[in-house]
Amino acid sequence: MDHAATTPVRKEVLDEMMPYFSEYYGNPSSIYYLSNFSKIAIDKARERVAKTINAEKNEIYFTGGGTEADNWAIKGIASKLRDKGNHIITSKIEHHAILHTCEYLEKNGFEVTYLNVDEYGMISLDELERSIKDNTILISIMFANNEIGTIEPIKEIGSIARKHNVIFHTDAVQAVGSLPIDVKDMNIDLLSMSAHKLYGPKGVGALYVRKGIKIDSLIHGGAQEKNKRAGTENVPGIVGLGKAIELAYSELEENTAKLVELRDYMIKNIQNRIPEVRLNGHPTKRLPGNVNICFRYIEGESLLLSLDMYKIEASSGSACTSGSLDPSHVLLAIGLPHEIAHGSLRLSLGIKNTKEEVDFVIDKLVTIVDRLRQMSPLYEKNQEGK
Template identity: 75%
Template sequence: MDKYIYMDNAATTPVKKEVLDEMIPYFTEKYGNPSSVYSLGSISKRAMEDSREKIAKIINADKREMFFTGGGSEADNWAIKGIAYGNKQKGNHIITTKIEHHAVLHTCDYLQKNGFDITYLDVDEYGMISLDELKEAITDRTILISIMFANNEIGTIQPIKEIGEIAKERKIYFHTDAVQAIGNIKIDVKELNIDLMSISAHKFYGPKGIGALYIKQGVKIDPLISGGGQERNRRAGTENVAAIVGMGKAIELAYEDLEEHNDRLTKLRDSLIKKIEDNIPYVRLNGHPTKRLPGNVNICFRFIEGESLLLSLDMEKIAGSSGSACTSGSLDPSHVLLAIGLPHEIAHGSLRLSLGDFNTEEEIDFVVEKLVKIVDRLRQMSPLYEKIKEEQ
């Protein structure tokens, strides 16, 4: 196969042509600052508000509850720090999980160093939290529960509605990082009792560097960025109008055919899992077998290193990602895989293939064919694998 096969859509997606076409005029012709009073600024302002309304409608929110950010990480930081400092007179306890994105974990670590009490919930072998453990963790000082909608590595979808009900009953704010879920799952913030929700455009075929934080009306939250009066005095900085326009178009496209999109990706995902399991021994599927994102495949291959596997795949023009953090200068395996109980030596051999709108069954067959050869070659260099073969 001549073309490059991209199976890392959980990391980022390409910008769809229809999205780019809508964005371009706001770089070149309709470039006014939306805070300006003249007509060129008003054009930008209207386009920005149209996108805000599109996004709000998709999640059943009021457009006044949507605030644009520089991405999912900023939205997570704002939600957690904003609630923490805005409600510290009520309490200083925050509940999250051990498998959150680092934008949440590092923010909680920062708050812990500054006088806040953080509880990190365990998860089971599938990456699912226990609702009973969540209830037991709540104290009279708890001000926020922050639990991701779907995990970025293993794809497990949490019981968000039940979490929201618990938070509402105890009068605690509930934030969810829905960066991986948005564009893949129908989300109704009212039905799910969500108070704050982070999203990012580049996960659903929009541009990078633009995201949003849903903040339910009445939620008491401090700003994260101070300066001008943009975003109704809650998030300073001249708005990235072109990216906001792109985000609005991208989410509109994502939800036009969501059911068809999910059916197709689920079939491709299940086909990829089955073909890997049927053709390669000593593999383990990570994450919940059914309550998982439609395009997520995370598998550990015993007796090999994930980084070697990734580099070998890249030489075959195939893009995936590893649960190992080696590329960031650390030799530690994924915190998510360790949290679900995998030993270091198995967690190091993880591969995440995340499928998207442009992947095909033909690509899956090609990837599995190459995987079989690559895994076999890498295992031939493993003394542990040789030992296992001798014992058979």
């Protein structure tokens, strides 16, 4: 139950990818017959991606994943507009692909404003508008957060950006496949996506670049992707992204309804059955499959290990799982104190999950949380206090 981390490639997707490994393996840059299959396949995938987000075909550029798309968007605009300005606005809860790229730019003469979020993880449109300056060249706000699932007011951000003539990028890696997206209606100038979050393969993504937006390349070389993203195309991967996105959106309504119901059932039951828990993220404006909860007095990694014993996959924003000493920057940004962030658990539901599985996870959680709390000196203290 960790579909926000990655998803398996769906059978229909893999089936469509297979011929492009060994049979129709031609290099799309070649001019002979064999390579036509690759060219046509890429073209079809581009069309599928474009259609899904209401873009034009020639506004879609394939990349080696969501992280590359994010890096390209930020650095490509920064490098292109360097002479125009050096100020970028983003938020405190972005994925590291955005944050670390911004930090890199800060070391190279750029100035970055990291917008605050409220307790639900929402940015303030007011603060955004007040942050725009004469030298602001880019606003990058994620479509939906990968940890707490909060969906940002993208359309409103788009309007503000457009009004002030600032380019607007959104990291939609978690949103694509799960939420309806219309780049025209939402005034989005650049949008990143990644195939492995929507039952497509790892190592392939795309960047939407609105017609008219000028951007420097991140990866220079051959003339692939209309001279904007060099490197021999990952043909099977691109085919997989195209198929996966088409499938996801043909089933969007039905999957969303199902996931939202399961999600809310899960949240409600955890809250009912386990004391001293806190739901992180927005109660309604959240990704259909996202459940993020803090369990007081315990630590996330030990929770994950215990769940793993029952083959339940999950993730945590605890300091112990982060590899660094701090808990997740997202949990801190929504105002959680360290000790509470420590006990965070993210369960992200996928299209194949069932109510039985959810019940199983809740049952196990009840046991595990109780067990870990019994071991916790904090819990002990707290109970004494009562």
